[in-house]
Amino acid sequence: MPPPFEVLADPTRRLILDLLRERPRVVGELVDALAISQPRVSKHLRVLRDSGLVTVRARARARLYTLRPEPLAELDAWLSPYRRLWEDRLDLLERHLETVPEPPGTAAGEADPPPEERA
Amino acid sequence: MSTTTHEGRPALRVERRLSRSPEAVWRAVSEPARLNTWYPMRVTELDPRVGGRIVFDDGEGTVLTGTVTAWEPPRLLAFDEHGGGEDGPAADDHLRIELHDDPAGCLLVLIHVPHDFATAAGAEKGWNGCLDQLLGDLGD
Numbered sequence: 001m002p003p004p005f006e007v008l009a010d011p012t013r014r015l016i017l018d019l020l021r022e023r024p025r026v027v028g029e030l031v032d033a034l035a036i037s038q039p040r041v042s043k044h045l046r047v048l049r050d051s052g053l054v055t056v057r058a059r060a061r062a063r064l065y066t067l068r069p070e071p072l073a074e075l076d077a078w079l080s081p082y083r084r085l086w087e088d089r090l091d092l093l094e095r096h097l098e099t100v101p102e103p104p105g106t107a108a109g110e111a112d113p114p115p116e117e118r119a
Numbered sequence: 120m121s122t123t124t125h126e127g128r129p130a131l132r133v134e135r136r137l138s139r140s141p142e143a144v145w146r147a148v149s150e151p152a153r154l155n156t157w158y159p160m161r162v163t164e165l166d167p168r169v170g171g172r173i174v175f176d177d178g179e180g181t182v183l184t185g186t187v188t189a190w191e192p193p194r195l196l197a198f199d200e201h202g203g204g205e206d207g208p209a210a211d212d213h214l215r216i217e218l219h220d221d222p223a224g225c226l227l228v229l230i231h232v233p234h235d236f237a238t239a240a241g242a243e244k245g246w247n248g249c250l251d252q253l254l255g256d257l258g259d
Contacts, residue, residue: 008129014124014128018124075129079129079131079233082131082231082233083131083133085159086131086133086229086231087133089157089158089159090133090135090157090227090229092156092157093135093137093144093147093148093156093157093227094135094137095157096147096153096156096157097137097138097139097143097144097147100143100146100147100153102139102140102143103140103142103143103146
Protein backbone atom coordinates (compact mmCIF):
# COMPACT_ATOMS: atom_id res chain seq x y z
CA MET A 1 0.00 0.00 0.00
CA PRO A 2 1.62 3.30 -1.03
CA PRO A 3 1.93 5.87 1.78
CA PRO A 4 -0.62 8.71 1.58
CA PHE A 5 1.96 11.37 0.86
CA GLU A 6 3.16 9.59 -2.29
CA VAL A 7 -0.42 9.20 -3.39
CA LEU A 8 -1.05 12.89 -2.72
CA ALA A 9 2.03 14.00 -4.63
CA ASP A 10 -0.10 13.75 -7.77
CA PRO A 11 -2.13 16.95 -8.38
CA THR A 12 -5.00 15.13 -10.15
CA ARG A 13 -5.49 12.84 -7.18
CA ARG A 14 -5.53 15.85 -4.86
CA LEU A 15 -8.24 17.37 -7.05
CA ILE A 16 -10.25 14.15 -6.85
CA LEU A 17 -10.02 14.21 -3.05
CA ASP A 18 -11.13 17.85 -3.01
CA LEU A 19 -14.15 16.93 -5.11
CA LEU A 20 -14.98 13.95 -2.90
CA ARG A 21 -14.65 16.09 0.19
CA GLU A 22 -17.73 18.00 -1.00
CA ARG A 23 -19.76 14.82 -1.47
CA PRO A 24 -19.51 11.27 -2.79
CA ARG A 25 -19.52 11.11 -6.59
CA VAL A 26 -19.78 8.63 -9.43
CA VAL A 27 -16.88 8.36 -11.84
CA GLY A 28 -18.73 10.22 -14.62
CA GLU A 29 -18.99 13.34 -12.45
CA LEU A 30 -15.26 13.23 -11.78
CA VAL A 31 -14.53 12.85 -15.51
CA ASP A 32 -16.67 15.92 -16.23
CA ALA A 33 -15.15 18.00 -13.43
CA LEU A 34 -11.54 17.11 -14.22
CA ALA A 35 -11.86 17.13 -18.03
CA ILE A 36 -9.61 14.09 -18.39
CA SER A 37 -10.42 10.68 -19.84
CA GLN A 38 -12.43 8.13 -17.89
CA PRO A 39 -9.63 5.49 -17.97
CA ARG A 40 -7.24 7.99 -16.40
CA VAL A 41 -9.74 8.95 -13.71
CA SER A 42 -10.37 5.28 -12.97
CA LYS A 43 -6.63 4.66 -12.70
CA HIS A 44 -6.28 7.45 -10.12
CA LEU A 45 -9.31 6.15 -8.24
CA ARG A 46 -7.71 2.73 -8.05
CA VAL A 47 -4.56 4.23 -6.48
CA LEU A 48 -6.72 6.18 -4.01
CA ARG A 49 -8.66 3.03 -3.14
CA ASP A 50 -5.45 1.01 -2.68
CA SER A 51 -4.14 3.61 -0.27
CA GLY A 52 -7.38 3.59 1.69
CA LEU A 53 -8.22 7.22 0.92
CA VAL A 54 -11.49 6.47 -0.86
CA THR A 55 -14.07 3.74 -0.59
CA VAL A 56 -16.44 2.63 -3.30
CA ARG A 57 -19.89 1.11 -3.15
CA ALA A 58 -22.41 0.14 -5.78
CA ARG A 59 -25.37 2.46 -6.10
CA ALA A 60 -27.99 1.28 -8.59
CA ARG A 61 -25.86 0.57 -11.68
CA ALA A 62 -23.12 3.09 -10.80
CA ARG A 63 -20.22 2.86 -8.40
CA LEU A 64 -20.14 5.67 -5.86
CA TYR A 65 -16.76 6.91 -4.55
CA THR A 66 -16.53 8.32 -1.01
CA LEU A 67 -13.65 10.04 0.78
CA ARG A 68 -12.16 8.15 3.71
CA PRO A 69 -10.09 10.62 5.74
CA GLU A 70 -8.31 8.31 8.21
CA PRO A 71 -5.00 7.99 6.29
CA LEU A 72 -4.73 11.78 6.35
CA ALA A 73 -3.90 11.48 10.05
CA GLU A 74 -0.45 10.40 8.86
CA LEU A 75 -0.23 13.64 6.93
CA ASP A 76 -1.19 15.56 10.02
CA ALA A 77 1.53 13.79 11.96
CA TRP A 78 4.02 14.75 9.27
CA LEU A 79 3.07 18.39 9.57
CA SER A 80 3.22 18.43 13.38
CA PRO A 81 6.92 19.46 13.63
CA TYR A 82 6.07 22.46 11.47
CA ARG A 83 3.16 23.27 13.75
CA ARG A 84 5.43 23.22 16.81
CA LEU A 85 7.96 25.36 14.96
CA TRP A 86 5.42 28.03 14.06
CA GLU A 87 3.80 28.06 17.49
CA ASP A 88 7.26 28.71 18.97
CA ARG A 89 8.04 31.35 16.36
CA LEU A 90 4.76 33.16 16.90
CA ASP A 91 5.56 33.24 20.63
CA LEU A 92 8.72 35.11 19.64
CA LEU A 93 6.75 37.45 17.40
CA GLU A 94 4.40 38.21 20.27
CA ARG A 95 7.33 38.96 22.57
CA HIS A 96 8.84 41.22 19.91
CA LEU A 97 5.57 43.13 19.50
CA GLU A 98 5.52 43.81 23.24
CA THR A 99 8.83 45.68 22.88
CA VAL A 100 7.77 48.06 20.11
CA PRO A 101 5.34 50.96 20.49
CA GLU A 102 2.02 50.86 18.67
CA PRO A 103 1.90 53.29 15.73
CA PRO A 104 -0.17 56.31 16.87
CA GLY A 105 -3.89 56.59 16.14
CA THR A 106 -4.72 52.88 16.04
CA ALA A 107 -7.48 51.34 18.11
CA ALA A 108 -5.29 48.59 19.53
CA GLY A 109 -2.75 51.21 20.60
CA GLU A 110 -5.34 53.08 22.64
CA ALA A 111 -6.60 49.88 24.26
CA ASP A 112 -3.11 48.60 25.00
CA PRO A 113 -0.55 51.40 25.35
CA PRO A 114 3.17 50.63 24.99
CA PRO A 115 4.99 50.07 28.29
CA GLU A 116 7.48 52.93 27.94
CA GLU A 117 6.09 56.44 28.02
CA ARG A 118 8.02 58.94 25.98
CA ALA A 119 9.21 61.83 28.20
CA MET B 120 -7.02 19.63 13.13
CA SER B 121 -5.38 22.55 11.40
CA THR B 122 -4.02 20.57 8.47
CA THR B 123 -5.62 22.06 5.40
CA THR B 124 -4.98 22.39 1.70
CA HIS B 125 -3.82 25.46 -0.16
CA GLU B 126 -4.30 25.42 -3.93
CA GLY B 127 -4.58 21.64 -3.71
CA ARG B 128 -1.40 21.05 -1.69
CA PRO B 129 -1.37 19.87 1.93
CA ALA B 130 -0.75 22.85 4.17
CA LEU B 131 -0.44 23.86 7.76
CA ARG B 132 -2.56 26.68 9.16
CA VAL B 133 -1.63 28.41 12.41
CA GLU B 134 -3.69 31.25 13.89
CA ARG B 135 -2.64 33.69 16.59
CA ARG B 136 -4.54 36.58 18.18
CA LEU B 137 -2.25 39.53 18.83
CA SER B 138 -2.89 42.62 20.94
CA ARG B 139 -1.52 44.97 18.30
CA SER B 140 -3.09 46.55 15.25
CA PRO B 141 -2.55 44.98 11.81
CA GLU B 142 -0.38 48.03 10.99
CA ALA B 143 1.98 47.30 13.88
CA VAL B 144 2.11 43.58 13.15
CA TRP B 145 2.70 44.28 9.46
CA ARG B 146 5.97 45.99 10.30
CA ALA B 147 7.06 42.97 12.33
CA VAL B 148 6.33 40.59 9.46
CA SER B 149 7.63 42.68 6.56
CA GLU B 150 10.75 44.55 7.75
CA PRO B 151 13.84 42.30 7.71
CA ALA B 152 15.27 43.69 10.98
CA ARG B 153 12.02 42.86 12.76
CA LEU B 154 11.34 39.65 10.86
CA ASN B 155 14.68 38.44 12.16
CA THR B 156 13.45 38.60 15.76
CA TRP B 157 11.11 35.69 15.14
CA TYR B 158 11.29 34.18 11.63
CA PRO B 159 13.05 30.77 11.45
CA MET B 160 15.62 31.93 8.91
CA ARG B 161 17.56 35.20 8.80
CA VAL B 162 16.32 37.48 6.03
CA THR B 163 19.11 39.49 4.45
CA GLU B 164 17.22 40.99 1.53
CA LEU B 165 13.54 41.72 0.90
CA ASP B 166 12.36 43.65 -2.14
CA PRO B 167 8.88 44.85 -1.06
CA ARG B 168 6.79 44.22 -4.16
CA VAL B 169 5.15 41.31 -5.97
CA GLY B 170 7.91 39.54 -7.87
CA GLY B 171 10.52 40.99 -5.51
CA ARG B 172 13.40 38.88 -4.28
CA ILE B 173 13.87 37.59 -0.74
CA VAL B 174 17.16 36.15 0.42
CA PHE B 175 17.48 33.94 3.48
CA ASP B 176 20.88 33.23 5.00
CA ASP B 177 21.34 30.99 8.02
CA GLY B 178 24.87 32.36 8.50
CA GLU B 179 26.28 28.85 8.20
CA GLY B 180 26.51 28.52 4.46
CA THR B 181 22.87 27.93 3.59
CA VAL B 182 21.46 30.69 1.40
CA LEU B 183 17.98 30.38 -0.08
CA THR B 184 16.20 32.76 -2.38
CA GLY B 185 12.50 33.41 -2.56
CA THR B 186 10.02 35.44 -4.56
CA VAL B 187 7.30 37.68 -3.12
CA THR B 188 3.94 36.50 -4.50
CA ALA B 189 1.64 38.88 -2.60
CA TRP B 190 2.39 42.25 -1.00
CA GLU B 191 -0.70 44.03 0.36
CA PRO B 192 0.21 46.14 3.42
CA PRO B 193 -1.03 45.74 6.12
CA ARG B 194 -3.05 42.65 5.23
CA LEU B 195 -1.20 40.05 3.24
CA LEU B 196 2.34 38.92 2.63
CA ALA B 197 3.08 35.75 0.68
CA PHE B 198 6.22 34.33 -0.81
CA ASP B 199 7.72 31.21 -2.34
CA GLU B 200 10.91 29.90 -0.82
CA HIS B 201 12.81 28.21 -3.63
CA GLY B 202 14.25 24.80 -2.89
CA GLY B 203 16.24 24.93 -6.10
CA GLY B 204 17.48 21.95 -8.06
CA GLU B 205 15.62 20.35 -10.91
CA ASP B 206 12.36 19.85 -9.07
CA GLY B 207 11.22 23.39 -9.85
CA PRO B 208 8.10 24.59 -8.03
CA ALA B 209 7.64 21.17 -6.35
CA ALA B 210 10.70 22.01 -4.24
CA ASP B 211 9.29 25.40 -3.19
CA ASP B 212 7.80 26.10 0.20
CA HIS B 213 4.99 28.61 0.15
CA LEU B 214 4.38 30.97 3.07
CA ARG B 215 1.34 33.16 3.47
CA ILE B 216 0.79 35.59 6.36
CA GLU B 217 -2.66 37.18 6.60
CA LEU B 218 -3.51 39.92 9.11
CA HIS B 219 -7.21 40.28 9.91
CA ASP B 220 -9.01 42.83 12.09
CA ASP B 221 -9.86 41.44 15.49
CA PRO B 222 -11.38 43.00 18.65
CA ALA B 223 -8.11 42.15 20.45
CA GLY B 224 -6.08 43.93 17.75
CA CYS B 225 -5.21 41.52 14.99
CA LEU B 226 -5.68 37.91 13.98
CA LEU B 227 -2.58 36.53 12.30
CA VAL B 228 -3.13 33.52 10.03
CA LEU B 229 0.00 31.76 8.87
CA ILE B 230 -0.26 29.19 6.11
CA HIS B 231 2.76 27.06 5.32
CA VAL B 232 2.68 24.83 2.26
CA PRO B 233 5.77 22.65 2.63
CA HIS B 234 7.66 21.43 -0.43
CA ASP B 235 7.04 17.94 -1.69
CA PHE B 236 6.82 15.11 0.77
CA ALA B 237 9.74 13.13 -0.58
CA THR B 238 12.20 15.52 1.09
CA ALA B 239 10.16 16.06 4.24
CA ALA B 240 12.40 14.05 6.56
CA GLY B 241 15.33 16.31 5.72
CA ALA B 242 13.27 19.44 6.27
CA GLU B 243 12.14 18.28 9.67
CA LYS B 244 15.74 17.76 10.69
CA GLY B 245 16.53 21.27 9.48
CA TRP B 246 13.74 22.88 11.48
CA ASN B 247 14.68 21.00 14.63
CA GLY B 248 18.29 22.12 14.24
CA CYS B 249 17.01 25.64 13.86
CA LEU B 250 15.04 25.38 17.09
CA ASP B 251 18.03 23.93 18.95
CA GLN B 252 20.03 26.91 17.77
CA LEU B 253 17.35 29.28 19.02
CA LEU B 254 17.20 27.67 22.45
CA GLY B 255 20.99 27.87 22.65
CA ASP B 256 20.93 31.57 21.74
CA LEU B 257 18.31 32.39 24.33
CA GLY B 258 20.43 30.68 26.97
CA ASP B 259 17.59 30.09 29.40
